[in-house]
C-alpha cells in the first residue's frame with residue numbers, strides 16, 4: 001500500500017484546474033475542470049488510510065472515502081465507483097457542491113502543515129468517469145412489486161428516495177410543482193457550481209429506471225394530500241423550505257429590491273433557455289447596476305456571483321457578522337472575492353433609500369457581543385456608525401423558513417415543530433399522518449444537498465419496512 005498511498009508528504013494538495021476570474025466572470029460555466037487520470041490517482045494517493053477515518057465520520061452519508069481513494073490511486077476506477085455509489089445516489093453532485101471545508105475535507109487528519117486530501121474533486125472525478133464509460137445504467141429491480149409510493153418534491157431528497165425505492169421494485173411517482181425535476185439543484189444553485197446537464201442526466205436515468213414524473217402538479221392545490229394518500233400505499237413529503245425571511249426596514253418595498261430566490265430562479269431559467277419577461281425587461285437583470293446583497297449564507301454567495309456574471313457595475317455583500325462567523329462556505333467567499341465582490345463585514349441595513357426606486361442602502365456597523373445559548377455572538381448596532389452605499393438593486397438573502405405546511409397541504413392533522421418544519425418520528429421518519437413520511441429541508445429546515453440525500457435514503461428504508469408490514473397484514477387478512 002505504502003507505494004501508492006501516504007503521498008501527502010511528497011505531493012502537495014491539488015485541485016482540478018480552476019478557471020481565471022476574468023474568464024469566470026464572462027460566463028456561467030463551472031469554475032473547475034476535471035482531473036486528468038494520473039492527477040486523480042496521485043491526489044487520491046495522498047490519503048494515509050486512517051484506522052478511524054474522520055473524513056468518513058463527518059460525511060453525512062458515511063461514505064467509505066478511504067476505500068474509494070485507495071481504489072482510485074490503484075487505477076481501479078470501476079470498483080471505486082461501485083464503492084462510492086453504494087452510499088451516495090449522486091456522488092458527482094455532492095463532489096461539486098458539498099461544503100467540503102466544513103465536512104469531509106475539514107476533518108481530514110493529514111498531519112499539520114499538509115493540506116487535506118481533495119476528497120470532493122476525486123469523488124466527482126470517479127462518477128463523471130463512470131458516466132463517460134457507460135458504467136452507470138438504469139436501475140433494474142429484481143422483481144416488480146404492486147405497491148406504489150407517491151413522492152412530493154423532485155429535489156435531491158425526493159430523488160434519492162425514488163431511486164432507493166425503485167431498486168426494491170416499488171412503483172414510484174414523483175410530483176413537483178415546477179416544470180422541471182431537480183428542486184434547488186435546478187432552480188436554486190447556479191450553473192457555475194453545478195451545470196444543469198449534470199442534474200438532467202440523473203433525472204433521465206431515473207425515468208429510464210421506471211420512476212414516473214408528474215411536473216406542474218402542486219400537491220395541496222392541484223391534487224390534495226388526501227387524494228395522494230388514496231392513490232399510493234405510502235407518501236413521502238420532500239418539498240423543501242421556501243418561505244423567504246424578510247427585512248423590516250424603512251423603504252423595503254421600493255422597486256429594485258428582490259427576494260434571492262426570485263432572482264436566482266430567473267437567472268437559472270434564462271440559462272436553461274426559457275423566456276423570462278422580468279429578466280428581459282431588466283427587472284431581474286443586474287447588468288450595469290450597483291448591486292447590494294444582504295446575507296452571508298450560500299444563497300447570498302450565489303447571488304453576488306450571479307450578479308458579477310450578469311455584468312453588474314459593482315457588487316457588495318453586507319453581512320452582520322464577520323468572515324469567521326458566516327454560515328456560507330469559506331471557499332465560496334474566496335471565489336466571490338476573486339471574482340470582484342466586495343464584502344462589507346459587520347454591517348446591517350438600516351434603511352433602503354429612494355423615492356420609488358432604490359438608489360442606496362443606509363447601513364450601520366455591528367459589534368459582536370457575548371455568545372448566546374447557541375454559542376453565537378449576539379450582533380448589536382454601533383451607535384453613530386451609519387454609512388450609505390449606492391444601490392440600483394438590492395437582493396434579500398436572509399434564509400428560508402417553511403411555509404404554513406398544514407394549511408399548504410390542507411391537513412390540519414399534519415403536525416409541525418416550533419420552527420414550522422414537519423414533525424416526524426425520527427426512528428421511522430413518519431409524520432403524524434399514517435403512511436406519510438418526510439425527508440430533507442422540510443424536516444431539517446434549510447440545510448444541504450448531502451443531508452437531503454441521506455434523509456431520502458433513510459426514508460426509503462423506513463417506507464420499505466412499513467410497506468412490507470402492510471403487505472403481510474393484507475395477505476393475513478385475505479387468508
Ligand code: FAD
Nearest residue numbers: 153155156157177183184219239240440441447448449452
Ligand atoms: P428542494 O431541493 O427544495 O426540493 C423540493 C421540491 O419540492 C422542489 O422542486 C419544489 O418545487 C417541490 N415542491 C414544493 N412544494 C410542493 C408541492 N406542494 N407540490 C409539489 N411539489 C412541491 N446545498 C449544498 O449542499 N451546497 C450548496 O452549494 C447549496 N447551495 C444552495 C444555494 C441556494 C441558492 C439554495 C436556496 C440552497 C442551496 N443549498 C446548497 C441547499 C440545498 O439546495 C437544499 O438543502 C436541498 O436542495 C434540499 O433538498 P430537498 O429535496 O429537501 O428540497
Ligand code: SF4
Nearest residue numbers: 059094098103104120
Ligand atoms: Fe465529502 Fe460530501 Fe462527498 Fe461526503 S458526500 S465525501 S461530505 S463531498
Ligand code: SF4
Nearest residue numbers: 047048050055108109
Ligand atoms: Fe484519508 Fe484524510 Fe480520510 Fe484519513 S481523514 S482516511 S487521510 S482522507
